[in-house]
Amino acid sequence: xxxxxxxxxxxxxxxxxxxxxxxxxxxxxxxxxxxxxxxxxxxxxxxxxxxxxxxxxxxxxxxxxxxxxxxxxxxxxxxxxxxxxxxxxxxxxxxxxxxxxxxxxxxxxxxxxxxxxxxxxxxxxxxxxxxxxxxxxxxxxxxxxxxxxxxxxxxxxxxxxxxxxxxxxxxxxxxxxxxxxxxxxxxxxxxxxxxxxxxxxxxxxxxxxxxxxxxxxxxxxxxxxxxxxxxxxxxxxxxxxxxxxxxxxxxxxxxxxxxxxxxxxxxxxxxxxxxxxxxxxxxxxxxxxxxxxxxxxxxxxxxxxxxxxxxxxxxxxxxxxxxxxxxxxxxxxxxxxxxxxxxxxxxxxxxxxxxxxxxxxxxxxxxxxxxxxxxxxxxxxxxxxxxxxxxxxxxxxxxxxxxxxxxxxxxxxxxxxxxxxxxxxxxxxxxxxxxxxxxxxxxxxxxxxxxxxxxxxxxxxxxxxxxxxxxxxxxxxxxxxxxxxxxxxxxxxxxxxxxxxxxxxxxxxxxxxxxxxxxxxxxxxxxxxxxxxxxxxxxxxxxxxxxxxxxxxxxxxxxxxxxxxxxxx
Numbered sequence: 001x002x003x004x005x006x007x008x009x010x011x012x013x014x015x016x017x018x019x020x021x022x023x024x025x026x027x028x029x030x031x032x033x034x035x036x037x038x039x040x041x042x043x044x045x046x047x048x049x050x051x052x053x054x055x056x057x058x059x060x061x062x063x064x065x066x067x068x069x070x071x072x073x074x075x076x077x078x079x080x081x082x083x084x085x086x087x088x089x090x091x092x093x094x095x096x097x098x099x100x101x102x103x104x105x106x107x108x109x110x111x112x113x114x115x116x117x118x119x120x121x122x123x124x125x126x127x128x129x130x131x132x133x134x135x136x137x138x139x140x141x142x143x144x145x146x147x148x149x150x151x152x153x154x155x156x157x158x159x160x161x162x163x164x165x166x167x168x169x170x171x172x173x174x175x176x177x178x179x180x181x182x183x184x185x186x187x188x189x190x191x192x193x194x195x196x197x198x199x200x201x202x203x204x205x206x207x208x209x210x211x212x213x214x215x216x217x218x219x220x221x222x223x224x225x226x227x228x229x230x231x232x233x234x235x236x237x238x239x240x241x242x243x244x245x246x247x248x249x250x251x252x253x254x255x256x257x258x259x260x261x262x263x264x265x266x267x268x269x270x271x272x273x274x275x276x277x278x279x280x281x282x283x284x285x286x287x288x289x290x291x292x293x294x295x296x297x298x299x300x301x302x303x304x305x306x307x308x309x310x311x312x313x314x315x316x317x318x319x320x321x322x323x324x325x326x327x328x329x330x331x332x333x334x335x336x337x338x339x340x341x342x343x344x345x346x347x348x349x350x351x352x353x354x355x356x357x358x359x360x361x362x363x364x365x366x367x368x369x370x371x372x373x374x375x376x377x378x379x380x381x382x383x384x385x386x387x388x389x390x391x392x393x394x395x396x397x398x399x400x401x402x403x404x405x406x407x408x409x410x411x412x413x414x415x416x417x418x419x420x421x422x423x424x425x426x427x428x429x430x431x432x433x434x435x436x437x438x439x440x441x442x443x444x445x446x447x448x449x450x451x452x453x454x455x456x457x458x459x460x461x462x463x464x465x466x467x468x469x470x471x472x473x474x475x476x477x478x479x480x481x482x483x484x485x486x487x488x489x490x491x492x493x494x495x496x497x498x499x500x501x502x503x504x505x506x507x508x509x510x511x512x513x514x515x516x517x518x519x520x521x522x523x524x525x526x527x528x529x530x531x532x533x534x535x536x537x538x539x540x541x542x543x544x545x546x547x548x549x550x551x552x553x554x555x556x557x558x559x560x561x562x563x564x565x566x567x568x569x
Contacts, residue, residue, distance in 0.1 A: 392409060452567075464564075
């Protein structure tokens, strides 16, 4: 593996490269990393999950956990690279970094770098782009292929750029007066051409998929056959009319893999789901307004989101009322009460034009002048920061059907949708800090005090104080309680054969323990009540032998486990 202080990645990894990378690092850090396949994709590729924790301090299921995944959308490969970076960061810094030591000794990370290996493979190894799965949806027979312009790499340079075709009578676009690379909207005041149509680079085909001999405008741009959007296929707020949602919730193996994994790992208290692009931290809920959240839950969401903003510089944006129902972070929250966030990694527009709004509704309402200025800023950023490599200047090309056209535009895969390689490690590093912050915020149960008082030769009074040292409550959220997604905390007394309990219960179910965040609901002027973070339990125990030993155990499904051996003497 590379030295941890060097640029970690020099490319976006294909499936085999990613699989090999994961197996190599799990062998190198076998004391910290376990690797498993959680299921298969549509094309029967394994979906790999890394569990990262210090195995010597206990199994992962006995520790509170953070769930992280990436790359459910085919082209959003920065997400998978950030997951790999997080695995590397945790493993290579263990022993030298106090935060990492605490995390791996007392927490677990479940990291799924590539939730959708099929789509990512097509994106990385062909000129094509697609949203999610390679399963055709809606399904077509070959003889039903719609006629029109199909995206295609016509000049064989490995990229599908834009294609501008001159039409001075009906063209909707013109060359900008300030920068000839920028195409801007034609207005009714623009009377003198040249004017253009702008298409994806491609060819015009008929219903049989054959090239049209003499194509005539207008011709429609054919929608992709790969119309599924896996991040609209989850049960929370699923809406079949949503574009790409699929025929029914969890109809796809990739989404079932994730829901089953999260459901089986009940120690998960926080989730980070990496996407691109936009430079924002989305949080639930798409169909439930903030006022319908429990007050304590909304307060916690705001504070946890601020940790993400502190780490990444990205603002938190709620998706309510937008088009994103059926998404994974909504399901994590609504069904499991897990604090889930969806960071949209990389933000070329934000770097070039920081004043452009992040909220989707505001972006859609940008004026023509604002869109033009954003385009100019992006081109300037490309020239000064990327040495011009992000944009291919318009150049003439003899199209096999259309004659003379011009090809050009943004190299979107590695400059707009994902960062250029020179920026990749830095982007991964800052975004990996967010799940680290969430891991440190998880609940953390301990047995703080044990007192044994002899009442007689054989009878003893046992007093135990159990506490939550963490920021969040052991239930994680009120939503988790409401959904019955987490059981109450349990304290167990394990006795030797010669001992019996005279008062108290061997297994005592206690209420969830608050985290210290609950003690921050106050001010410097009126003070704040401390959190209800501790419980004291008492038992009377009779033991025939003065050398008897017993165990006290606290088990919290999302807050971890602690055990203390007690000598009766």
